[in-house]
Each structure stands twice: as C-alpha cells, then as structure tokens.
Amino acid sequence: MLRVAVPNKGTLSEPAAAMLREAGYRQRTEARDLTVLDTANDVEFFFLRPKDIAVYVGSGELDLGITGRDLAQESGAEVHELVELGFGHSSFRYAGPAEREWHVADLAGKRIASAYPNLVRADLAAHGIEPAEVTRLDGAVEISIQLGLADAIADVVGSGRTLRQHGLVAFGDVICASQAVLITRNGAAPGETPQIAQPVRQLANRLRGVVLAQQYVMLDYDCPRSLLERATAITPGLESPTVAPLAEPDWVAVRAMVPRAEANPVMDALAELGAKAVLASDIRSCRL
Ligand SMILES: Nc1ncnc2c1ncn2[C@@H]1O[C@H](COP(=O)(O)OP(=O)(O)OP(=O)(O)O)[C@@H](O)[C@H]1O
Ligand SMILES: O=P(O)(O)OC[C@H]1O[C@H](OP(=O)(O)OP(=O)(O)O)[C@H](O)[C@@H]1O
Numbered sequence: 001m002l003r004v005a006v007p008n009k010g011t012l013s014e015p016a017a018a019m020l021r022e023a024g025y026r027q028r029t030e031a032r033d034l035t036v037l038d039t040a041n042d043v044e045f046f047f048l049r050p051k052d053i054a055v056y057v058g059s060g061e062l063d064l065g066i067t068g069r070d071l072a073q074e075s076g077a078e079v080h081e082l083v084e085l086g087f088g089h090s091s092f093r094y095a096g097p098a099e100r101e102w103h104v105a106d107l108a109g110k111r112i113a114s115a116y117p118n119l120v121r122a123d124l125a126a127h128g129i130e131p132a133e134v135t136r137l138d139g140a141v142e143i144s145i146q147l148g149l150a151d152a153i154a155d156v157v158g159s160g161r162t163l164r165q166h167g168l169v170a171f172g173d174v175i176c177a178s179q180a181v182l183i184t185r186n187g188a189a190p191g192e193t194p195q196i197a198q199p200v201r202q203l204a205n206r207l208r209g210v211v212l213a214q215q216y217v218m219l220d221y222d223c224p225r226s227l228l229e230r231a232t233a234i235t236p237g238l239e240s241p242t243v244a245p246l247a248e249p250d251w252v253a254v255r256a257m258v259p260r261a262e263a264n265p266v267m268d269a270l271a272e273l274g275a276k277a278v279l280a281s282d283i284r285s286c287r288l
C-alpha cells in the first residue's frame with residue numbers, strides 16, 4: 001500500500017486535498033482526521049504539518065508527500081520533486097524597513113529573523129555574508145522588526161500585502177521561488193536517475209493529469225468549411241484539432257485544447273474570423 005503525506009493545516013491543505021479528490025482519491029471528511037484509507041486505490045493518506053512532510057518522506061517512512069518547495073529545501077531532507085502542482089506560489093525573500101534602500105551586502109552584522117533559518121544561512125554563506133545572528137521564528141515574522149528582535153527578515157511573500165502593512169520592502173534576488181510539489185525520497189546516488197516504483201508513478205501521473213487539465217480549456221466552435229484552414233491555424237490543438245461534419249454541408253464543428261491564459265483572445269479571433277457558437281469548457285483531468 002502506498003503511503004502519502006498531505007498537509008493537515010495552512011495554505012496548502014485545502015488545495016492539496018481538492019487536487020487529490022479531483023485525481024480520484026478519497027480524502028478526509030473531518031478536518032481533525034489524521035489518516036484516511038483509500039482501499040480502492042490501495043493508498044493510505046497521512047495528514048501532517050506541512051513542515052514535517054519532507055522529513056517523513058526523506059527518511060523513507062512515507063512514499064510520497066505534498067509540501068512547499070521552500071519547506072522541503074529548509075528541511076534538508078533527501079527528497080526529489082516529481083510534480084509541480086501549480087498552487088501555493090510564493091517567493092522567499094529578504095525584507096527590511098522601507099525608510100532606507102537595502103542590498104543583500106547590508107545584512108553583514110545584522111540580526112535576521114526567519115521561519116526558514118537554514119535557507120537564510122545557506123544563502124548568506126553563498127554571498128559570503130556573516131550576519132550577527134539568524135533567529136528562527138515560527139510565524140508572523142514581519143512583526144519581529146518593529147518589536148526590536150531583528151533588523152531584517154527573510155520571509156514568504158505571496159501578494160506582498162503583509163510586507164506593505166508593516167512598512168517593509170523586499171530586496172535581493174528571490175531566495176526560493178516556491179510552489180506546492182509532490183515529493184518522493186531521493187534514493188539515487190549523485191548523477192544517477194532515481195528509480196520510481198509503478199504505484200508512485202501512477203499517483204504522480206494522475207496528479208499531473210489534473211495540473212495539466214487546469215492549464216487548458218476545451219474550445220468547441222462551428223466554422224464555415226471555407227475558413228477551416230485559417231481557424232485551425234488559430235487553434236492548432238495539441239496534435240491537431242478534431243474536425244467533424246455538421247448537418248449543414250458547408251459547415252464543420254471544431255474541437256481543440258487551448259492554454260487557459262490564451263482562451264479569451266483566441267475566442268475573440270475565432271469570432272472575428274466568422275466562427276459561431278464558440279464554447280469554452282473546463283477539462284477535469286487528462287493524459288497527454
Ligand atoms: N501567503 C501565501 N501565499 C502563497 N503561499 C504561501 C503563503 N503563505 C505560505 N505559503 C506557502 O505555503 C506553504 C506552507 O506554509 P503555511 O503558512 O501553510 O505553513 P505554516 O506557516 O507551517 O502553517 P501556518 O501558517 O498555518 O502556521 C509554504 O510552501 C509557503 O511558501
Ligand atoms: O504576501 P502575503 O500575501 O501577505 O502573504 C505572506 C504572508 O503569508 C504567510 O503567513 P501565514 O498566514 O501563513 O502566517 P504565519 O506567518 O503565521 O505562517 C507568510 O508567512 C507571510 O506572513
């Protein structure tokens with residue numbers, strides 16, 4: 001039986017469970033449940049703190065886990081990313097009081113607070129910078145400067161709202177561009193390709209199917225035969241579009257996948273060209 005860790009709380013918890021449900025797996029109905037057995041798929045899910053997930057997976061106690069890339073890197077666990085899940089996007093960055101301009105070099109001799117001290121120490125070492133101290137906090141890191149604990153922070157930035165609210169500005173390169181990832185243990189020697197067992201590959205492929213489906217929409221439209229070539233140049237599909245006859249012999253029905261971000265401009269172009277009944281629908285899952 002496959003053993004899979006899922007965040008039990010925080011930003012990643014709901015979207016991770018929703019994605020697993022969409023991929024056909026049973027998830028908990030009670031927010032306090034710590035395990036769920038999905039006998040139909042031969043998987044047991046363990047609901048753990050997002051911070052602990054890479055530790056369980058890296059030690060081999062669990063086969064797979066969903067966590068943030070930043071958390072996995074901070075843990076130092078020997079894990080390998082199988083799938084980028086497309087949610088929980090954030091940037092882990094330095095920030096300091098907005099009254100002055102900051103450069104990473106200014107952190108020399110400064111007190112830095114962060115919930116990810118290992119990432120901070122590694123990044124400062126890579127820059128050859130010696131801080132006065134790096135203090136580990138559990139959360140609400142943005143307040144530590146006004147409370148006098150730190151001169152600067154390194155923290156997760158989503159919309160940037162929390163930094164602005166506390167009069168802070170981000171500076172320096174992004175230390176970790178994070179999102180939710182499906183991880184497994186990295187048992188391979190350096191330079192070797194990890195061997196992925198079939199049940200692990202299957203769960204990864206099902207999640208990949210949902211992630212990809214969310215990045216596309218299905219477009220259907222009717223088009224005069226005389227415009228088909230120009231219309232299919234606008235919607236080439238993945239391999240090529242499906243073209244089916246209509247009862248009216250001068251018209252055809254066309255079906256093609258289109259990247260979600262391009263759906264509206266593509267629909268505008270088709271309507272402009274002379275296509276009718278241009279419909280966009282969601283795709284739930286796919287294997288491409
Ligand atoms: N505001 C945000 N926007 C986007 N991603 C975020 C945000 N806050 C956290 N994350 C991401 O979510 C993951 C887990 O962070 P989360 O805040 O849920 O855990 P936590 O801090 O341990 O839990 P909690 O905040 O409930 O105590 C990390 O990968 C982080 O990058
Ligand atoms: O850029 P924003 O969209 O404002 O988001 C960033 C904030 O979100 C997270 O906090 P969370 O709510 O997880 O609380 P925590 O600090 O206690 O973890 C993160 O630690 C930042 O504080």
Ligand SMILES: [Mg+2]
Nearest residue numbers: 010011139140
């Ligand atoms: Mg948090």
